[in-house]
Amino acid sequence: DTAVSQTPKYLVTQMGNDKSIKCEQNLGHDTMYWYKQDSKKFLKIMFSYNNKELIINETVPNRFSPKSPDKAHLNLHINSLELGDSAVYFCASSHLDGGSPLHFGNGTRLTVT
Amino acid sequence: KQEVTQIPAALSVPEGENLVLNCSFTDSAIYNLQWFRQDPGKGLTSLLLIQSSQREQTSGRLNASLDKSSGRSTLYIAASQPGDSATYLCAVGTGNQFYFGTGTSLTVIP
Numbered sequence: 001d002t003a004v005s006q007t008p009k010y011l012v013t014q015m016g017n018d019k020s021i022k023c024e025q026n027l028g029h030d031t032m033y034w035y036k037q038d039s040k041k042f043l044k045i046m047f048s049y050n051n052k053e054l055i056i057n058e059t060v061p062n063r064f065s066p067k068s069p070d071k072a073h074l075n076l077h078i079n080s081l082e083l084g085d086s087a088v089y090f091c092a093s094s095h096l097d098g099g100s101p102l103h104f105g106n107g108t109r110l111t112v113t
Numbered sequence: 114k115q116e117v118t119q120i121p122a123a124l125s126v127p128e129g130e131n132l133v134l135n136c137s138f139t140d141s142a143i144y145n146l147q148w149f150r151q152d153p154g155k156g157l158t159s160l161l162l163i164q165s166s167q168r169e170q171t172s173g174r175l176n177a178s179l180d181k182s183s184g185r186s187t188l189y190i191a192a193s194q195p196g197d198s199a200t201y202l203c204a205v206g207t208g209n210q211f212y213f214g215t216g217t218s219l220t221v222i223p
Contacts, residue, residue: 031209041151041200043213055209090156094211099164101147102204102211106156 003027006091006105013081014113020077021108023091029103031055031096032074034066037088037107046089049074050096081112115140117205119214126193127222134188134217136203141181145206148177148188150199151216157202161188193221 006023013019025032033056034046048056049068063079078085091105116139126132136146145164149157161170161177163186169178176189186203200218204211 033211035213041216043202043204045210045212048210050209092211096209099145099206101145101159101162102206103159104149104157109154 004091004093004103004105006089006108008108009106010109010111012111012113015081015083017081018077018079019081019110020075021089021091021110022073022075023105024073025091025093025103026072027093027103029093029095029100030071031094032068032071033092033094033102034074034076035090035092037090039087043090047074047076055096078110081110083112086110086112115143115205115207115212117203117212117214119201119203119217121217122215123218123220125220125222128193128195130193130221131189131191132193132219134190134201134219136186136188136214138184138186138205138212140207141184142207143181143205144208146177146179146186147204147206147211148175148186149202149204151202152199160201190219193219195221195223197221 004025031050033048047066052068088107094100094102147162148160163179174191200216202216203214
């Protein structure tokens, strides 16, 4: 059984389009995250939701909008895609108890042409 | 703000060698530290999690240590194998966020 699953795995689209990435976890975690991994492989937090409430919103363009319909799902919608948005986006989840490990999805490779 | 650094950035060793990967962090007020492995084009696989109250964790050929006061963690890999080739990332957990290091790219030569 997949613990953290995100779709699609690959996303190729043109500049200016709007796209969404979906994420679901079946671990019963109360917190979910979106990370961006750039071409240099550095992982940077974008957003974090705890029980459907936004708790972390790093400096991310407002073209990026997360949505959490319930604590098992955290989707990422991106408007007006730009070339610089090309990266791998990872969804992750954990318990917000300070001692819980972080579990990752397999990533979505977004390519904007 | 927590800053996490991993040294070296890249490491190449012959098969069978024991090796140590280093992770340092600037703020010792952490909840836990986690080591991950990432294969090319893949997601992150959790290797070991050390709670702030622990000094080390072991899993098979892997041993991770934590020294909070000095802001350091090491990942020891015994008897390295070509299948260990990957990028290794450490992440420091501060309660509501995890800060990642820049990773060490390991190549084990057969």
